Amino acid sequence: MAPKEKARGTEALLTLDFNNLTDDALGEGRGIGAGELSSLEGALASAARDFNARRKKGLLPFADLPYDPDLPKACRRLASSARRKYDDVVVLGIGGSALGANAVLAALRPLNHNTLPAARRGWPRLFVADNIDPEGFAAIMDGLDLSRTLFNVISKSGTTAETMSQFMIVHELLGKALGPKAAGDHILITTDPEKGVLRRLVRERGFQSLPIPPGVGGRFSVLTAVGLAPLALAGVNIEELLAGARLAQDDFAAAPLSNKALLFAGLNFHMATRRNRPGLVMMPYADGLARVADWFGQLWNESLGKALHLDGSPAGTGQTAIKAVGVTDQHSQLQLYMEGPQDKTVCFLGVEGFRKRVPIPRAFGDQAELAYLGGGELGGLLNFERLGTAMALAESGRPNLSLLCPRISSAGLGYLMQTLMVATVVSGTLYQVDPLDQPGVELGKRFTYGLMGRQGFGDMAERYRGGLRADGRYIVR
């Protein structure tokens, strides 16, 4: 059976239901009306043409990643040999070098992957060191046997201060523990195929390495070696993940109003710009998908939050993706979503069937208040809570939409992530901004270089001192 057929089976890998986003559900002028949907259709068709033209020119290489037959093979080979040599894999990476692997790992491996006994786990543990808090980094390093650990250093540019600091620390530790020669066996570098200090170190010192294709930025890199290598090392079925992503990319050929990537982009653009709802709550009702919301938060926010339009005129665009987790955050955030400012849309991310059944027994039969729970199961209760919340929001005039998977699967997750990446690029077209850059992060970096005393950034240290306000009236101890 071809992977495509196998991945899709007979049911849709993803369903988009936006009934609760329509004027029919919310009242005239509060959601999207039939006429507005028609006029959106034209804009979406044009955005799709734009996407396809840019892809053809090689400007959107992320869209072609799922069709690459070689990379998964290379990752699979690496994983097969590493499985015997290493108990632990530690990713040194941050932002787009961390979020994709984290999201997929939580979804596709048991949620207790890292604490399962080795025999049941069957694959190395996977840690993602995506911060430089010394307490947090020490807590990760604390539990490792260096002689059985592989460090996967991930930075496209090789200049990421956080990742390079971690690498410098780890390289020294490995050298001291195992000797300089053996240390190299515990390092895998994922970086630009040609440029940068990490590539130079690969050439000069012979570290194992994998390439990050030029033109694929961090937040679009989950299906490059950035995501696939650590995921294969932890036992994820990356071939099925890619097969699902391919299906999503293929489905982008659908007509605008039957096209999930286009609709997701268009509906959220409508709510943000025509209905003045700058917030988009991404709310998975599944622990396994909770980190998909983190990954999406970078993808959406960093891509669309832009000072300038493509033509250079002021933009200040962007919709703030806010992470929530159901049912947990019904007990934490729902009050605000129900009664607070009308400034958000809620996107539920639901799973129709779970991979575990946990029945609720008919315990405490003498307590009438509990009788309705017994005989059900946790997954059923979770989904009834999602449906009840969606209905309560809609009845209160609060727009919401749902992305639904039949269950969490490798193919389904690939489909979901590719759909959201395509939707993000399409949204860039709708907002008329560049979804692939992130110029706004540079200034803070340059101040940090100045404060760290980096050569060539003395002016930034001076500018920092000049700009620093420490008026005692505004400091309260």
Added chain:
Amino acid sequence: MAPKEKARGTEALLTLDFNNLTDDALGEGRGIGAGELSSLEGALASAARDFNARRKKGLLPFADLPYDPDLPKACRRLASSARRKYDDVVVLGIGGSALGANAVLAALRPLNHNTLPAARRGWPRLFVADNIDPEGFAAIMDGLDLSRTLFNVISKSGTTAETMSQFMIVHELLGKALGPKAAGDHILITTDPEKGVLRRLVRERGFQSLPIPPGVGGRFSVLTAVGLAPLALAGVNIEELLAGARLAQDDFAAAPLSNKALLFAGLNFHMATRRNRPGLVMMPYADGLARVADWFGQLWNESLGKALHLDGSPAGTGQTAIKAVGVTDQHSQLQLYMEGPQDKTVCFLGVEGFRKRVPIPRAFGDQAELAYLGGGELGGLLNFERLGTAMALAESGRPNLSLLCPRISSAGLGYLMQTLMVATVVSGTLYQVDPLDQPGVELGKRFTYGLMGRQGFGDMAERYRGGLRADGRYIVR
């Protein structure tokens, strides 16, 4: 030495710096001007009087919790005996019954508390089961030896569907594994002292129990038995935590513009309502404080997101607290904060010194791009990144403020949390809403009861079916 002196020492446990929120830093009319600060002073003084009057009437019992000498003793006794009997403690609780313990545990125990070898940990592992995803719940249960586990069931009303379902499952498992009599030794119930089905079960079946004081809602309950019992069981110094909270409550006597709780409330109210910034990013630069942002997210959002003013007029108030973690989210969210819509204030939560030093060695000395990192340390880099980011935001006209702790400590965390709880109640006065209720969560619960077939909610099931929209044009597969 009295706890007060011991907790405070010679340095402030918390510093509020709002230089980057002033018009001086941001430009006229973009932050808070000197005149506006003066006029805020009167409103804050009045809100403080209101707080004190309500406290005197017994309407704000959370403010008196830190002065209770008995509860910490009871929790300490429980913990001392439990330490020998249990390897694991599992909290069954959600929302306010989970977030406080989670936040404090991460801050005050090693970040790898649960994966440390038992001998180094010295106290039971602590798991907080705050969702009903069957896959997630099974992953927690998977690693337990029931004969060495204590389940702390926390629900004030005893009607929380999620917690009660978990309890029914666990009670049956314990009974099967250990026999009905022994099972009781593995259950601790924290609930209302008089009312509800959990209290009834305590009376009828003799379970161990702790009371939740009437008038203290979930999001203000971290310093009741809800938080203190599991924290003591995991080895947290709850006496110091309370001593810090006492100091914060005492410091509320300070004049408005020297009063951190009042200023935090007033400045955010100003930015939200006068500067149209409905978002408040809470961004700890410390892994140990990351979950404090989750706890704060419930506190702030559920307290201030209200449909009605105190006088019954329409409100729709609230500021959306958004969680971020530094430095990680500089690589994920900062682009949006720097260049996106001018709809947020960023609150940094910084730590001046860390409890671990991780030096960055002068590795790869031949690579010029890396030279500036060697010789520093991770904590220093983290703080320079925080400072660089704050300056970059301020230079770009983006308001931010900082809450700074000298280091993460039990007393400091108690001080911080009590300050934020007081600030939340004060904010309720400024917004003229009730910060202690959450009426907006009821409708969704009632739909869920209807869908679950609970007796007496047949009308909600019908209303659900009547309201359900499943127009095929708005469902895309």
